[in-house]
Amino acid sequence: MSLRASFSIQRLFTRYLQSQLVVQNGRQTYCTNSNILTLHHRGVFNDVFPPQSDELPKLLTSSPQSIYCGVDPTAESLHIGNLLALIALIHCQRAGHQCIALIGGATALIGDPSGKSTERESLHPDLVERNAASIHQSLQRIFTNHERLFWKRDKTLPDIRIMNNQDWYKSENLVQFLGTYGRFFRMGSMLSRQSVQTRLNSPEGMSFSEFAYQIFQAYDFLHLHEQYGCNIQIGGTDQLGNIMSGHDLIRRTAGNEVYGLTIPLVTSATGDKLGKTAGNAVWINRDKTSEFDLYQYFIRMHDNDVEKSLKLFTFLPLQDIDAVVRKHKAKPEKRKAQRLLAEQVLLLVHGEEGLEKARRLTEALYSSDPGALERLSVEEVSQLFGGGSFVEIMLEPGLTVYQVAVAAGALPKDRGVGIIEDGGVYVNKQRVTNPHEVLQKGLHILSNNVTLLRIGKKNYTLIKWV
Numbered sequence: 432m433s434l435r436a437s438f439s440i441q442r443l444f445t446r447y448l449q450s451q452l453v454v455q456n457g458r459q460t461y462c463t464n465s466n467i468l469t470l471h472h473r474g475v476f477n478d479v480f481p482p483q484s485d486e487l488p489k490l491l492t493s494s495p496q497s498i499y500c501g502v503d504p505t506a507e508s509l510h511i512g513n514l515l516a517l518i519a520l521i522h523c524q525r526a527g528h529q530c531i532a533l534i535g536g537a538t539a540l541i542g543d544p545s546g547k548s549t550e551r552e553s554l555h556p557d558l559v560e561r562n563a564a565s566i567h568q569s570l571q572r573i574f575t576n577h578e579r580l581f582w583k584r585d586k587t588l589p590d591i592r593i594m595n596n597q598d599w600y601k602s603e604n605l606v607q608f609l610g611t612y613g614r615f616f617r618m619g620s621m622l623s624r625q626s627v628q629t630r631l632n633s634p635e636g637m638s639f640s641e642f643a644y645q646i647f648q649a650y651d652f653l654h655l656h657e658q659y660g661c662n663i664q665i666g667g668t669d670q671l672g673n674i675m676s677g678h679d680l681i682r683r684t685a686g687n688e689v690y691g692l693t694i695p696l697v698t699s700a701t702g703d704k705l706g707k708t709a710g711n712a713v714w715i716n717r718d719k720t721s722e723f724d725l726y727q728y729f730i731r732m733h734d735n736d737v738e739k740s741l742k743l744f745t746f747l748p749l750q751d752i753d754a755v756v757r758k759h760k761a762k763p764e765k766r767k768a769q770r771l772l773a774e775q776v777l778l779l780v781h782g783e784e785g786l787e788k789a790r791r792l793t794e795a796l797y798s799s800d801p802g803a804l805e806r807l808s809v810e811e812v813s814q815l816f817g818g819g820s821f822v823e824i825m826l827e828p829g830l831t832v833y834q835v836a837v838a839a840g841a842l843p844k845d846r847g848v849g850i851i852e853d854g855g856v857y858v859n860k861q862r863v864t865n866p867h868e869v870l871q872k873g874l875h876i877l878s879n880n881v882t883l884l885r886i887g888k889k890n891y892t893l894i895k896w897v
């Protein structure tokens with residue numbers, strides 16, 4: 432299925448490519464055109480369902496379409512896998528379509544079995560509600576950052592609606608719902624879904640709730656189709672089965688053809704899907720993955736992956752990406768491409784302030800200039816060196832480097848002098864070899880009232896003077 436679908440999207444793409452070139456400021460660019468299938472060129476979409484449809488390009492170019500993508504609030508934060516799905520939705524918005532970001536406040540209580548080898552833990556409704564509120568805020572922030580920082584055109588963007596499927600399930604009567612819609616679902620098709628087959632063949636099996644999940648995602652599609660004329664659903668490749676269920680339901684009830692577009696999976700360096708269940712997620716909420724860590728994740732990206740990620744995670748025109756990749760190949764040690772990628776993602780997720788913070792922390796960590804450390808707040812220094820310890824010490828005149836290091840518990844009393852004399856101790860990144868050196872303001876004690884001790888290569892102790 433996947434291979435056939437890829438061929439078909441390639442075919443649709445090629446056919447329409449010629450008409451999709453737009454010239455802006457003398458440069459050719461893609462993807463502000465209503466035929467979003469051209470995004471295949473950036474790697475944003477890999478499969479289209481139904482695979483052989485010639486109607487989809489016609490539909491996309493005939494009038495603005497309503498397109499949705501859902502996320503279940505099974506955690507308080509989105510992660511960068513979800514971010515890719517949102518970026519795909521934003522590309523649709525840029526192309527003039529009406530987009531809906533759906534929070535699955537109801538479906539999160541059931542638990543999607545797609546891509547899961549074991550049953551999900553059931554979540555308390557209060558927790559799901561809190562998660563949904565937090566995700567709502569992130570969605571709003573990302574969409575606003577995009578419009579403010581990446582959409583520098585005269586034309587205003589259509590709004591992206593943020594909805595929650597609790598809004599229609601809370602008033603739904605179970606008996607009526609099953610009596611009306613249950614009969615449109617065929618057991619054969621439901622059982623044939625990959626997510627169901629995998630679980631039925633596993634030792635743990637599958638609960639009825641998880642088996643029934645596809646009914647609810649299918650009904651969401653029908654509801655959005657009826658209420659907002661939604662004809663297209665976007666999701667990760669693991670969502671194809673659920674999208675097919677929606678397609679079948681809409682065909683049987685409304686007699687209309689609808690479509691699914693899948694985005695590629697974001698994987699770790701070892702090829703595993705990045706996500707909540709796998710426990711390897713890179714989060715969007717700053718209290719789960721700080722701005723600095725998110726920035727560093729992209730800065731550390733392998734050279735082989737950076738071009739692909741620039742195409743997926745940024746809105747830069749392809750020729751700009753080609754240009755930076757060429758420069759990067761000439762001097763890979765400068766990490767120009769990774770820097771650009773990290774900057775663009777930080778701007779989208781955390782705005783200018785978040786990017787500036789990530790840069791300041793990066794400079795403080797990697798430059799030997801103690802001034803870079805001074806420009807951070809006490810909280811930022813402790814966040815940056817969070818793996819180390821944090822102590823508060825009363826400042827008394829005449830304290831020496833040795834006395835402070837011992838008082839902070841960073842050096843043992845008996846061997847401390849020797850370790851300093853051997854060059855193993857750094858104060859604010861500068862090596863100190865005289866244990867009896869007296870602490871001075873401005874040198875050892877920075878203007879933000881902190882001192883950073885480093886013992887050996889990476890044992891940090893942060894002292895806050897009181």
Ligand SMILES: Nc1ncnc2c1ncn2[C@@H]1O[C@H](COP(=O)(O)OP(=O)(O)OP(=O)(O)O)[C@@H](O)[C@H]1O
Pocket residue numbers: 501502503504505510511512513515516543665666667668669670694695696697698704705706707708709
């Ligand atoms: N690593 C990923 N790469 C690309 N898309 C992803 C990734 N993880 C999730 N998605 C997509 O994001 C949307 C929302 O997914 P969801 O909220 O279930 O996240 P998830 O990480 O897959 O959660 P879980 O691991 O609990 O299933 C879906 O369309 C899903 O396919």
Ligand SMILES: N[C@@H](Cc1ccc(O)cc1)C(=O)O
Pocket residue numbers: 500501502503533534535538543596647648649651652670673
């Ligand atoms: N099932 C999707 C989230 C989702 C929920 C409801 C929908 O209507 C669509 C998508 C996931 O877990 O990734």
